[in-house]
Amino acid sequence: xxxxxxxxxxxxxxxxxxxxxxxxxxxxxxxxxxxxxxxxxxxxxxxxxxxxxxxxxxxxxxxxxxxxxxxxxxxxxxxxxxxxxxxxxxxxxxxxxxxxxxxxxxxxxxxxxxxxxxxxxxxxxxxxxxxxxxxxxxxxxxxxxxxxxxxxxxxxxxxxxxxxxxxxxxxxxxxxxxxxxxxxxxxxxxxxxxxxxxxxxxxxxxxxxxxxxxxxxxxxxxxxxxxxxxxxxxxxxxxxxxxxxxxxxxxxxxxxxxxxxxxxxxxxxxxxxxxxxxxxxxxxxxxxxxxxxxxxxxxxxxxxxxxxxxxxxxxxxxxxxxxxxxxxxxxxxxxxxxxxxxxxxxxxxxxxxxxxxxxxxxxxxxxxxxxxxxxxxxxxxxxxxxxxxxxxxxxxxxxxxxxxxxxxxxxxxxxxxxxxxxxxxxxxxxxxxxxxxxxxxxxxxxxxxxxxxxxxxxxxxxxxxxxxxxxxxxxxxxxxxxxxxxxxxxxxxxxxxxxxxxxxxxxxxxxxxxxxxxxxxxxxxxxxxxxxxxxxxxxxxxxxxxxxxxxxxxxxxxxxxxxxxxxxxxxxxxxxxxxxxxxxxxxxxxxxxxxxxxxxxxxxxxxxxxxxxxxxxxxxxxxxxxxxxxxxxxxxxxxxxxxxxxxxxxxxxxxxxxxxxxxxxxxxxxxxxxxxxxxxxxxxx
Ligand SMILES: [Zn+2]
Numbered sequence: 081x082x083x084x085x086x087x088x089x090x091x092x093x094x095x096x097x098x099x100x101x102x103x104x105x106x107x108x109x110x111x112x113x114x115x116x117x118x119x120x121x122x123x124x125x126x127x128x129x130x131x132x133x134x135x136x137x138x139x140x141x142x143x144x145x146x147x148x149x150x151x152x153x154x155x156x157x158x159x160x161x162x163x164x165x166x167x168x169x170x171x172x173x174x175x176x177x178x179x180x181x182x183x184x185x186x187x188x189x190x191x192x193x194x195x196x197x198x199x200x201x202x203x204x205x206x207x208x209x210x211x212x213x214x215x216x217x218x219x220x221x222x223x224x225x226x227x228x229x230x231x232x233x234x235x236x237x238x239x240x241x242x243x244x245x246x247x248x249x250x251x252x253x254x255x256x257x258x259x260x261x262x263x264x265x266x267x268x269x270x271x272x273x274x275x276x277x278x279x280x281x282x283x284x285x286x287x288x289x290x291x292x293x294x295x296x297x298x299x300x301x302x303x304x305x306x307x308x309x310x311x312x313x314x315x316x317x318x319x320x321x322x323x324x325x326x327x328x329x330x331x332x333x334x335x336x337x338x339x340x341x342x343x344x345x346x347x348x349x350x351x352x353x354x355x356x357x358x359x360x361x362x363x364x365x366x367x368x369x370x371x372x373x374x375x376x377x378x379x380x381x382x383x384x385x386x387x388x389x390x391x392x393x394x395x396x397x398x399x400x401x402x403x404x405x406x407x408x409x410x411x412x413x414x415x416x417x418x419x420x421x422x423x424x425x426x427x428x429x430x431x432x433x434x435x436x437x438x439x440x441x442x443x444x445x446x447x448x449x450x451x452x453x454x455x456x457x458x459x460x461x462x463x464x465x466x467x468x469x470x471x472x473x474x475x476x477x478x479x480x481x482x483x484x485x486x487x488x489x490x491x492x493x494x495x496x497x498x499x500x501x502x503x504x505x506x507x508x509x510x511x512x513x514x515x516x517x518x519x520x521x522x523x524x525x526x527x528x529x530x531x532x533x534x535x536x537x538x539x540x541x542x543x544x545x546x547x548x549x550x551x552x553x554x555x556x557x558x559x560x561x562x563x564x565x566x567x568x569x570x571x572x573x574x575x576x577x578x579x580x581x582x583x584x585x586x587x588x589x590x591x592x593x594x595x596x597x598x599x600x601x602x603x604x605x606x607x608x609x610x611x612x613x614x615x616x617x618x619x620x621x622x623x624x625x626x627x628x629x630x631x632x633x634x635x636x637x638x639x640x641x642x643x644x645x646x647x648x649x650x651x652x653x654x655x656x657x658x659x660x661x662x663x664x665x666x667x668x669x670x671x672x673x674x675x676x677x678x679x680x681x682x683x684x685x686x687x688x689x690x691x692x693x694x695x696x697x698x699x700x701x702x703x704x705x706x707x708x709x710x711x712x713x714x715x716x717x718x719x720x721x722x723x724x725x726x727x728x729x730x731x732x733x734x735x736x737x738x739x740x741x742x743x744x745x746x747x748x749x750x751x752x753x754x755x756x757x758x759x760x761x762x763x764x765x
Pocket of ligand 1: 281
């Protein structure tokens, strides 16, 4: 492992933070914490922490000995000084005299001794940092070290690799008891440079940030060298894989649908997927003994919080055998749920603690010959599952190469998965109404499309913003954030529409909500209208909607979790305006199209409705058009725009709200929602 310490960068960090009155101790603590946090082979999504013992002044100007230790919720790779809250050290050290301390009391003790009460919660490993006397303490879940400690003979192996330079701490779940035992191991031999925690990770320490960091890099390098010298990173490979496997984007909607948790009455907890494959992944998943080593458990306990204790292993899938595979995959996921439920019931019965079972859905789905799908309620957590899957596979591969991968038992991992502190975190997690759902919005860069995409994202959905103008689509997606995606899409070209839905399946695993919005208006007297122009309008204002709807239904059928299909039809669909036939005729057909889809797909839970909007400032009704039309009628622009029953201008945001309300209206289909401020001639009867 490369030592990334750099004197110039370290000095620059000290100078930069010094301008904001951050001490050298804390600045260097930030510097090496980032070095460690930037390497997924050391630290992955919360699996690690660091500290420095220094002095800090309180509001009264009094100086205290403090432990600045990583705060919960901070990512080590981008940590800032405020991510290392200061806790009064003396009180933490006094706690060492206690015989026992519950997790809740430990958190309370740490919080009540914060120098700044607004700080995040100090790490659950704070006491372990405090009980070690060194100024700088570093802790990681190095994959190479885990390959050594996830062995049956881990203690002997650690002795063989490190001699007496590292202390060995038996497995104890994080908390007070682990801190106390680790402190005792250290006290028995204070000459050690660090501690190896069985089935968990590694601590190193030193008088300076550099010493602690370099001891970490050296210890990890020794573990890597041992693996390289003693291991062959190859599993015996299966020989029955299809020559022409199905693609990830074809399988993702099937899996995503099967993993959606049915809550009854057409409700689902949905997940998005993040597909990963590489030579290392394929070596792991194509092994003949995958069902053995792949189901033994995660490599360090906190990974269970991200991906549970084991993946679901599915059959390989040939490109021409997707239907049969889908049945087998659904059965495998069902079996996974039953296995998870049995695991919960068995482990939960071991004591008197009351726990609520978490969802029984897998977070890693392996398809031999193809790769692994990570799942999460959001794109961010799906990518964490993907990251964890890759690192877990690497560690198991290395552990198997030097011996036999022997992780903690399911019973031990259960204690962490259902740890009271983690259960409390879950309860405070905010779930939005559309969390886990994926929306496609066509014409997504226009006024109405962008407003709708933004509102759906604010309500929790990930959005694929599809627009003819790729750069504009990307800009809208970027401004929405939330992992949303901008794609180029010419809705009049079926191949382009297919590509946009494929992009949604690739990025998120499927689609739940489709807003078929793209359109354009052409004018002309109907009796003399150019035939080509009318046909062109039908291409965009009718056939494109049909193409979008067909793709939506294709994915909805694979997912088997219903779906919402909404069309922007316009007032012209029912209340024709003179010279607007070229626009109104295809829109009328599209209104009927929305009902046809409602009729034919209601039985699979698909809701299809239309929004009739009128007089919205947008690409179809530009500021110039508003100026000329109001002038022609001899009224002001604002009177023209608010020429409705409510006497208020109708904006793209109002149309977006109408789309959202149809998304949320669970028993509404074949409906039409009018957004025009009130126009009695256009009212449906
Ligand atoms: Zn740890």
